[in-house]
Amino acid sequence: MERFDAIVVGAGNGGLTAAAGLAQKGLKVLLLERHNIPGGCATSFCRGRFEFEVALHQLSGMGSPEKPGPLRMALESLGVLDHVEPIEMTDLYSVLMPDGFRLALKAEKEATVLLLQERFPAERDAVEKFFDLCYRFANELISAFYFKDPDTSRDKYPVLYEYAFKPACEVLEGFFKDRLLKAVLSVYWGYIGLPPTRMSFAYLALLFFTYMEFKPYHFKGGSQALSNALIHRFLSNGGTVRFNCGVEKILVQEGRVRGVLTEHGDRYEADHVVSNVSQILTYVELMEPEHVPGGVFREMRGRSLSPSAFTLFIGLDCEPGAVGITETTNFLLDNLDFSDRVLNQMQALDIEDQLLVLSCYDVADPEFSPSGACQLNLVTLKYGEAWLRVPPTRYFETKYRVAESMMRRVEDIFPGVRAHVEELDVATPMTHMRYLGHPFGAIYGWEMYPKDTMFFQPGRLSPIEGLYFASGWSGDCGFQPTLEAGMSAANAIYQKISGE
Amino acid sequence: MEKRVYEDFDGYDEMVKEIEVSRKYGVNHSAATHEADQYIRLLHPARLKLEVADIRDISPTTKLFRLVSRDRYLPPFQPGQYIALHVEAEGIRTARPYSICSSPNQTAFYEIAVRRVPGGLVSNHLLDRVERGTQLEASGPAGNFYFNPLFHDPTMVLVAGGSGVTPFRSMVLETLESALDRTIHLFYGSKTAEELLFHDEFLDLSDKYERFHYIPVLEEPPAGSTGAEGFIKGTTVLDAVGDVEGRTFYLCGPRAMYDFCIPELEALGVRRRKIRTEVYGAPLKVWETPGWPASVKPGDTFRVSLEGGGAFETRAAEPLLSAMERAGILVPSLCRSGECSMCRIRVVDGRVFQPPGVPVRKSDRRFGYVHSCVTYALEDLRIAF
Ligand SMILES: Cc1cc2nc3c(=O)[nH]c(=O)nc-3n(C[C@H](O)[C@H](O)[C@H](O)COP(=O)(O)OP(=O)(O)OC[C@H]3O[C@@H](n4cnc5c(N)ncnc54)[C@H](O)[C@@H]3O)c2cc1C
Numbered sequence: 001m002e003r004f005d006a007i008v009v010g011a012g013n014g015g016l017t018a019a020a021g022l023a024q025k026g027l028k029v030l031l032l033e034r035h036n037i038p039g040g041c042a043t044s045f046c047r048g049r050f051e052f053e054v055a056l057h058q059l060s061g062m063g064s065p066e067k068p069g070p071l072r073m074a075l076e077s078l079g080v081l082d083h084v085e086p087i088e089m090t091d092l093y094s095v096l097m098p099d100g101f102r103l104a105l106k107a108e109k110e111a112t113v114l115l116l117q118e119r120f121p122a123e124r125d126a127v128e129k130f131f132d133l134c135y136r137f138a139n140e141l142i143s144a145f146y147f148k149d150p151d152t153s154r155d156k157y158p159v160l161y162e163y164a165f166k167p168a169c170e171v172l173e174g175f176f177k178d179r180l181l182k183a184v185l186s187v188y189w190g191y192i193g194l195p196p197t198r199m200s201f202a203y204l205a206l207l208f209f210t211y212m213e214f215k216p217y218h219f220k221g222g223s224q225a226l227s228n229a230l231i232h233r234f235l236s237n238g239g240t241v242r243f244n245c246g247v248e249k250i251l252v253q254e255g256r257v258r259g260v261l262t263e264h265g266d267r268y269e270a271d272h273v274v275s276n277v278s279q280i281l282t283y284v285e286l287m288e289p290e291h292v293p294g295g296v297f298r299e300m301r302g303r304s305l306s307p308s309a310f311t312l313f314i315g316l317d318c319e320p321g322a323v324g325i326t327e328t329t330n331f332l333l334d335n336l337d338f339s340d341r342v343l344n345q346m347q348a349l350d351i352e353d354q355l356l357v358l359s360c361y362d363v364a365d366p367e368f369s370p371s372g373a374c375q376l377n378l379v380t381l382k383y384g385e386a387w388l389r390v391p392p393t394r395y396f397e398t399k400y401r402v403a404e405s406m407m408r409r410v411e412d413i414f415p416g417v418r419a420h421v422e423e424l425d426v427a428t429p430m431t432h433m434r435y436l437g438h439p440f441g442a443i444y445g446w447e448m449y450p451k452d453t454m455f456f457q458p459g460r461l462s463p464i465e466g467l468y469f470a471s472g473w474s475g476d477c478g479f480q481p482t483l484e485a486g487m488s489a490a491n492a493i494y495q496k497i498s499g500e
Numbered sequence: 501m502e503k504r505v506y507e508d509f510d511g512y513d514e515m516v517k518e519i520e521v522s523r524k525y526g527v528n529h530s531a532a533t534h535e536a537d538q539y540i541r542l543l544h545p546a547r548l549k550l551e552v553a554d555i556r557d558i559s560p561t562t563k564l565f566r567l568v569s570r571d572r573y574l575p576p577f578q579p580g581q582y583i584a585l586h587v588e589a590e591g592i593r594t595a596r597p598y599s600i601c602s603s604p605n606q607t608a609f610y611e612i613a614v615r616r617v618p619g620g621l622v623s624n625h626l627l628d629r630v631e632r633g634t635q636l637e638a639s640g641p642a643g644n645f646y647f648n649p650l651f652h653d654p655t656m657v658l659v660a661g662g663s664g665v666t667p668f669r670s671m672v673l674e675t676l677e678s679a680l681d682r683t684i685h686l687f688y689g690s691k692t693a694e695e696l697l698f699h700d701e702f703l704d705l706s707d708k709y710e711r712f713h714y715i716p717v718l719e720e721p722p723a724g725s726t727g728a729e730g731f732i733k734g735t736t737v738l739d740a741v742g743d744v745e746g747r748t749f750y751l752c753g754p755r756a757m758y759d760f761c762i763p764e765l766e767a768l769g770v771r772r773r774k775i776r777t778e779v780y781g782a783p784l785k786v787w788e789t790p791g792w793p794a795s796v797k798p799g800d801t802f803r804v805s806l807e808g809g810g811a812f813e814t815r816a817a818e819p820l821l822s823a824m825e826r827a828g829i830l831v832p833s834l835c836r837s838g839e840c841s842m843c844r845i846r847v848v849d850g851r852v853f854q855p856p857g858v859p860v861r862k863s864d865r866r867f868g869y870v871h872s873c874v875t876y877a878l879e880d881l882r883i884a885f
C-alpha cells in the first residue's frame with residue numbers, strides 16, 4: 001500500500017490549492033478526482049467552436065500587479081501567476097429592465113457614487129454614506145480579523161459591532177427610499193444565494209468593497225485555465241494526481257484518519273486527508289457511521305442547503321455589440337420585489353420574473369470566443385428539490401420549457417439574440433449535482449443566513465484527527481474563499497507535520 | 501473558554517438562539533444526498549447492463565440489435581444520441597459508439613444497427629460473435645446531435661450517408677409517433693439500393709404522413725431507376741425543400757459526405773450555424789490530413805512510456821487510445837471522435853498529431869493535454885493520465 005504525507009479528495013478550487021500548497025512545501029501528496037479533469041465548478045466544456053465557462057462570473061480579490069489583492073498574493077506564492085493571464089473587468093455590473101432601464105456601475109467607488117447620485121438626485125447623501133459604510137465595515141473587519149487585532153472594542157470598530165449580523169435589506173431600507181435604487185444595490189444577492197431580506201449586510205459590503213478595490217477579474221481561457229495551472233504547479237512540485245478516481249471511503253481508526261479507499265479498490269495511506277467535498281458527503285458517504293462523532297450531525301442539522309443553478313450556455317455568431325450587450329456582467333431584473341417571495345421563486349421549477357445574471361466574457365476579452373462570435377453565461381438560482389419531482393422521461397422537455405422562459409426574458413432586453421444562436425446548452429440543478437456531487441446540486445454550500453456567516457462556520461477542522469475540510473462547505477463560497485481555504489488547510493497540515 | 505470578539509456584536513444572542521432552534525428543528529441532510537443521487541442514476545446510469553433480445557439482418561452488411569436492460573431500466577434519451585458499447589474483442593477491451601435508432605418512446609428496448617467495417621475490430625465482433633442472449637455493457641446515452649427546440653427550426657432537413665441514417669430513424673419515429681409539430685425531409689445517400697437501411701419503413705411512413713418526406717439518393721442506381729442519383733447535391737435538396745430559410749440541417753455520415761455537402765448547402769445560402777453535424781469517429785487515413793508531417797509514414801512504430809511505469813508500442817496511424825487499449829491500459833472513452841474529452845491524457849514529452857478542429861480546451865492545449873482517441877504519435881512519447 002502506497003503511503004503519502006497527505007491525500008486530497010477532490011480537485012475543485014479548495015482541493016487544488018491544498019494539493020499545490022502541500023506539494024510546494026515538499027510533502028508527498030496524492031490528489032484524487034472523480035472526473036477526468038480538474039476544477040470542479042472551475043471548469044469549461046466545448047460545444048462546436050465554443051469553449052463555455054461553467055461557473056466564474058467575476059473573480060474577487062485579485063487586484064492588479066501594482067495593487068495586489070489577497071488572492072493575487074496567494075496565487076503568486078503558489079507560483080501560479082506565471083501560468084495564467086488574469087483579465088481585469090472595468091465594469092462592476094449593469095442592471096437592465098424590460099422597460100428600458102439601463103444602469104452600468106463602474107468598478108470604482110467614486111465613479112459609481114457619482115453615477116448613482118446623478119441618476120437618483122433625491123438620494124445624493126445617502127448614496128455617498130452607504131458606500132462609506134460598506135468601506136468602513138470592510139476595513140474594520142479586515143483589521144479586526146484578517147490582521148488579528150489583539151485589542152478590539154466597540155469604540156475602535158463601531159461599524160463592525162453594529163452591522164455584523166444585520167440583514168442587507170434592513171440597512172438598505174435605512175438609507176434609501178427609492179425602490180429602484182434599493183433594487184440596483186442589492187442584485188449581488190445572486191452571488192450569495194439569499195434574498196436581501198435574509199442575506200447578511202456583511203457580504204454585500206464585502207462584495208462592493210472587494211470588487212471596487214481589487215476589481216472583478218477573469219482569466220484568459222476561463223476558470224479552467226486556473227485549474228490547469230494549479231495542477232501544473234502541483235505536478236511540477238512532485239505531486240501525484242489521479243483522475244477518474246473517486247474516493248469511496250476515508251479510512252478512520254480510533255478517531256484518526258488512516259488513508260483512503262478508491263472506487264477502483266486501491267488503498268492509499270496517509271495521516272492527513274483534505275476533503276474538498278461537502279461535509280454531508282464526507283461524513284455520510286465516505287465514512288463508516290461508527291467513526292463519525294454524533295456532534296457533526298447535530299451541527300449540520302442547523303444548516304440548510306444553498307440553491308443550485310439553472311444555467312444557459314449560449315454561443316452567438318456575432319459580437320456582443322450586435323445584440324446590444326455592452327457590459328460583461330448584467331443583472332436582468334423584471335421587477336423591484338426583493339421580499340421573501342424570492343425564496344418561493346427559487347423553489348419553483350419554472351422561471352418567471354426572478355433575477356437573472358448574464359455574463360458576456362467577450363466584452364472584457366474579445367479573444368474569449370472565436371473571432372466574430374461571443375458567448376453568454378446566463379444563470380439563475382434554483383433549489384434542486386423541485387427537479388426530483390420531474391419524471392425522468394419528462395426531464396428533457398421540462399428542461400427546454402424552463403430554458404425557453406429564460407430565453408424570452410433575455411429577448412425582452414436584448415431583442416434579436418435568438419437569431420444569432422449557434423450553440424446552446426442547458427444545465428439544471430441535476431446537472432450541477434451530477435458533475436459536482438453536491439446534495440441537490442447546491443452550488444453555494446451551506447446557506448448563509450446571518451447565523452451561518454463567517455463567524456459561525458464549520459471551518460476546516462473536524463473532530464476526526466487528521467481530517468481537514470477545504471471547500472465551499474467549510475467556509476464562504478466562491479472562488480476566492482475556496483482557493484484561500486485550500487491554502488490554509490495546506491498550512492495547517494504543514495505546521496502539524498513539521499511540528500511533529 | 502475565552503470570549504470571542506464577535507460575542508459582543510449587536511444581535512449575537514439572537515444568532516445563538518437561532519442556531520439552537522435550527523439545530524433542534526433542522527433536517528437530516530443525509531437523505532438529500534441519496535434522493536438526488538437516485539434521480540441522477542435514472543438519468544445518467546454509470547453503466548447500462550444490457551442483453552441482446554433479438555438480432556435481424558437489415559442489409560447484406562448490417563444487423564439490427566435489440567437490446568434490453570438486465571436491471572429492467574433504460575434511461576431516457578434524446579433522439580440522435582448514442583451509447584458506447586463496451587466489449588472485449590480479440591482479447592482487447594474497448595468501446596465504440598452506436599447511435600440509438602429506436603424511438604425514445606420505446607422504453608422496453610434500444611435498437612442499434614451495426615454495419616460491418618472491413619477489418620474492423622468491434623463491428624465484426626458484434627456481427628459474428630454476438631447472439632441472442634449475449635450480455636453487453638454500455639455507457640448511458642450521450643452526444644449532442646439532437647433537436648434543440650430553443651434554436652432549431654421545426655422544419656428539419658436530415659442528410660444521411662450509409663449507416664449514418666441510424667440517429668435519424670429515431671428522430672423520425674419520435675416526430676411521427678408523438679405527433680410533434682415538425683416537418684422532416686430525409687435525404688439518404690447510399691451506394692446501392694440494397695444497402696439502404698430501413699428503406700421500406702421510411703417509404704411506408706412517408707406514404708402515411710404528409711409531414712415526412714423521404715428522398716433516397718443512390719450512387720449506383722439500378723438500371724431504369726427514376727430516383728435521385730450520385731451524391732446528395734444542393735439542387736436535389738433545394739428542389740425538395742423549396743426554401744432554405746427557416747430550416748435546420750442535420751448531417752450524419754462519413755467525412756467525405758460532409759466535405760461534399762456542407763459547401764453545397766452553403767452555396768444555397770444556408771448559414772453555417774443552421775448546419776448541425778454528428779461526429780464521425782477518427783479520420784480514416786490520418787496521414788492524409790493537412791498538417792501531417794511528410795517524414796512520418798503511417799506504418800512507423802514508436803514507443804510510448806507511461807509516467808509511473810510501463811510502456812507500449814504504437815503505429816503512427818493508430819490513435820493513442822486504441823494503442824493503449826491494445827496494451828491493456830484502460831482509459832475511459834465515449835465518442836471516440838475527439839468531441840467529448842473523456843479520453844483526455846497528457847503528453848509529457850514527444851511530438852503528436854491531433855487533426856485541426858478537434859475541440860480541446862484552450863488551457864488543455866497549453867499544458868499538453870490531448871484527446872487520445874484522435875491523437876497520433878509522431879515519435880517516441882512519454883504520457884500521463
Ligand atoms: C453556476 C455557478 C456559478 C458560480 N459563479 C461564481 C462567481 O461568479 N464567483 C465566484 O467567486 N464563485 C462562483 N461560484 C461558486 C464557486 O464556483 C464555488 O464556490 C467553488 O468553485 C467551489 O469550490 P470547492 O473547492 O468547494 O470545490 P467544488 O468545485 O465543489 O469541487 C469539488 C470536487 O470534488 C470532486 N469530488 C466529489 N466527490 C468526490 C469523491 N468521492 N472522490 C473524489 N473527488 C470527488 C468533484 O468531482 C469536484 O471536482 C459559482 C458556482 C456555480 C456552479
Ligand SMILES: Cc1cc2nc3c(=O)[nH]c(=O)nc-3n(C[C@H](O)[C@H](O)[C@H](O)COP(=O)(O)OP(=O)(O)OC[C@H]3O[C@@H](n4cnc5c(N)ncnc54)[C@H](O)[C@@H]3O)c2cc1C
Nearest residue numbers: 596597598599613614615617620621622623663666781784
Ligand atoms: C457518434 C457515433 C455514432 C455511430 N453510430 C453508428 C451506428 O449507428 N452504426 C454503425 O454501424 N456504426 C456507428 N458508428 C461507427 C462505430 O462506432 C464504429 O466506428 C464502427 O462500427 C467501426 O468500428 P470497428 O471496431 O469495427 O472498426 P475499427 O477497428 O475501429 O476500425 C478498423 C478500420 O476501419 C476504419 N473505419 C472505422 N470506422 C469506419 C467506418 N464507419 N467506415 C469505414 N471505415 C471505418 C478505421 O479507420 C480503421 O482503419 C458510430 C460512430 C460514432 C462516432
Ligand code: FES
Nearest residue numbers: 834836838841873
Ligand atoms: S472519447 Fe470523446 S474525445 Fe476521445
